[in-house]
Amino acid sequence: MHGMMMDTQLMISSLLTFADRNFPEQEIVSVTAENPRHRYTYRECFKRTRQLANALDGLGAKFGDRIGTLAWNDYRHLELYYGVSGSGMVCHTINPKLTPAQIIFVINHAEDRLIFVDPLVLPLLEAIQEHLTTVEQFVILADKANMPETTLSNVLCYEELIGEYSDEFEWPEFDENTASGLCYTSGTTGNPKGVMYSHRSTILHAYASSLPSVSGLLPTDSVLPVVPMFHVNAWGMPFGVLMCGAKMVFPGPKMGDSETLQALMEEESVSLTSGVPTIWMGLLDYLDQTGKNIDSVQKVSVGGAACPMSLIKRFRDDHNVLVKQGWGMTETSPLGTVFGLRAGMEDYNDEQVAEVQAKQGHGIFGIEMKITDEENKEQPWDGEAVGRLKVRGPWVAKGYYKQEESQSPLDESGWLDTGDVAMIDAQGYMQITDRTKDVIKSGGEWISSIDIENAAVGHTAVAEAGVIGRYHPRWTERPLLVVVKQAGAELDKAGMLEFLVDKLDKMSMPNDVVFVDELPHTATGKISKLDLRKQFEDYEFTA
Numbered sequence: 001m002h003g004m005m006m007d008t009q010l011m012i013s014s015l016l017t018f019a020d021r022n023f024p025e026q027e028i029v030s031v032t033a034e035n036p037r038h039r040y041t042y043r044e045c046f047k048r049t050r051q052l053a054n055a056l057d058g059l060g061a062k063f064g065d066r067i068g069t070l071a072w073n074d075y076r077h078l079e080l081y082y083g084v085s086g087s088g089m090v091c092h093t094i095n096p097k098l099t100p101a102q103i104i105f106v107i108n109h110a111e112d113r114l115i116f117v118d119p120l121v122l123p124l125l126e127a128i129q130e131h132l133t134t135v136e137q138f139v140i141l142a143d144k145a146n147m148p149e150t151t152l153s154n155v156l157c158y159e160e161l162i163g164e165y166s167d168e169f170e171w172p173e174f175d176e177n178t179a180s181g182l183c184y185t186s187g188t189t190g191n192p193k194g195v196m197y198s199h200r201s202t203i204l205h206a207y208a209s210s211l212p213s214v215s216g217l218l219p220t221d222s223v224l225p226v227v228p229m230f231h232v233n234a235w236g237m238p239f240g241v242l243m244c245g246a247k248m249v250f251p252g253p254k255m256g257d258s259e260t261l262q263a264l265m266e267e268e269s270v271s272l273t274s275g276v277p278t279i280w281m282g283l284l285d286y287l288d289q290t291g292k293n294i295d296s297v298q299k300v301s302v303g304g305a306a307c308p309m310s311l312i313k314r315f316r317d318d319h320n321v322l323v324k325q326g327w328g329m330t331e332t333s334p335l336g337t338v339f340g341l342r343a344g345m346e347d348y349n350d351e352q353v354a355e356v357q358a359k360q361g362h363g364i365f366g367i368e369m370k371i372t373d374e375e376n377k378e379q380p381w382d383g384e385a386v387g388r389l390k391v392r393g394p395w396v397a398k399g400y401y402k403q404e405e406s407q408s409p410l411d412e413s414g415w416l417d418t419g420d421v422a423m424i425d426a427q428g429y430m431q432i433t434d435r436t437k438d439v440i441k442s443g444g445e446w447i448s449s450i451d452i453e454n455a456a457v458g459h460t461a462v463a464e465a466g467v468i469g470r471y472h473p474r475w476t477e478r479p480l481l482v483v484v485k486q487a488g489a490e491l492d493k494a495g496m497l498e499f500l501v502d503k504l505d506k507m508s509m510p511n512d513v514v515f516v517d518e519l520p521h522t523a524t525g526k527i528s529k530l531d532l533r534k535q536f537e538d539y540e541f542t543a
């Protein structure tokens with residue numbers, strides 16, 4: 001027997017209609033190249049989003065077409081998110097930090113018909129335009145006064161374009177499984193792989209991210225996503241925030257600029273902000289140097305890479321900010337696990353809480369997780385067994401766009417193999433110890449490169465640290481620690497090892513420490529272990 005409830009479809013456009021009705025006066029503030037503080041309301045945003053929907057129609061874009069964006073976090077990019085997906089087209093957010101060859105690949109692979117581009121990213125497109133086989137029109141995200149000179153052909157001005165159209169638009173209704181967004185993972189090996197989100201997955205993910213144990217946002221909150229909108233939809237925040245009616249603050253091209261971030265936090269009373277650890281290290285150093293504060297900030301969501309303990313403590317001790325670490329990936333929309341305390345932990349002291357914060361977090365309803373051994377046998381949640389982390393759920397990818405089944409990321413039982421290695425404790429907290437391909441196999445044991453990196457960056461003289469396994473005649477592999485020092489800081493190998501000795505078990509102590517000027521990074525700002533391994537291809541341990 002079926003239940004007798006309506007099956008209205010889960011649509012992104014319904015989020016827009018809801019937020020328009022309920023929070024029309026809520027503010028959206030953006031930094032752009034033209035304007036250091038553009039501000040308008042949800043109502044104005046949705047009005048322009050409907051104009052954009054009419055403009056897309058006028059340009060001949062059809063249901064299911066892929067529409068590319070090369071843009072920073074700001075209000076025009078937000079309008080594209082809403083207008084493109086709401087119309088039944090696919091918003092393909094392109095990461096401008098990919099290599100030119102990768103950008104050509106993703107645009108042609110997605111078969112983008114239109115590309116909306118920020119003036120600051122224009123040179124990148126100009127350089128590759130002759131290789132783009134499907135793009136019919138470029139739209140520059142600027143007003144008429146700020147239209148740049150360009151060698152691109154078929155160029156329109158965003159403000160002029162949408163200005164020509166009515167703000168009345170009926171959002172179409174269609175199947176909730178329709179594709180809504182496309183994001184390519186940076187692909188540390190081979191070509192980038194396209195993860196295709198749907199309306200259903202996006203809305204369910206937005207519900208989950210709004211849970212009190214996750215973001216717990218209220219209409220009185222002010223949210224600053226520092227994670228780029230081309231990186232897993234800024235972790236889904238533009239959708240979750242609409243559901244909760246909170247204020248949105250966008251740093252535009254100033255994402256890595258601590259001065260702008262601090263000013264935005266203070267002026268716009270930001271209560272929650274999110275980003276990768278590197279951004280926060282930079283901000284904390286800036287606050288130390290200037291003596292400035294971030295008094296309104298209550299929580300910082302940290303993910304994308306392991307969050308060092310030093311970051312958790314500096315935020316806590318110097319700024320009274322709670323770090324909420326989360327784990328996820330492009331394939332999981334990205335929410336997988338998140339920090340939160342369990343009943344029974346109310347009396348934990350600061351140090352005990354920090355121990356929990358340093359783990360990747362607990363499960364969220366909607367995502368099932370497990371760890372398995374090489375034979376796909378599930379391992380216990382005992383805080384000791386280590387295995388491949390696998391997940392499944394309605395906002396987890398079941399395949400990549402236009403990829404053959406043989407390249408499926410799913411294991412034989414239909415779970416997504418995340419490529420991460422993890423353990424899960426008896427209370428359900430998951431801890432990433434490595435990526436499958438980065439794990440160091442020493443004398444038959446697995447050593448966590450992440451543990452060593454986290455311990456190393458706890459040293460005040462260390463700006464960044466990367467650990468790779470290198471061949472060792474006795475142990476097969478041993479860890480090599482590669483360090484970038486803070487500008488002007490003094491540190492040598494002996495000093496580094498001495499610092500680590502009481503923080504790591506004996507097996508994990510690196511056999512050597514090498515100092516470099518910089519580490520290679522991927523397009524999402526993580527240390528590229530692949531390139532680091534290449535760089536140290538000929539390295540040999542002497543002990």
Ligand code: ADP
Nearest residue numbers: 185186303304305306326327328329330432524
């Ligand atoms: P990329 O493949 O470019 O790194 P993703 O952004 O999808 O793209 O990265 C997902 C990966 O990032 C995860 O599989 C995991 O290895 C790592 N990661 C994400 N969050 C965390 C975290 N909190 N701690 C450790 N690693 C993390």
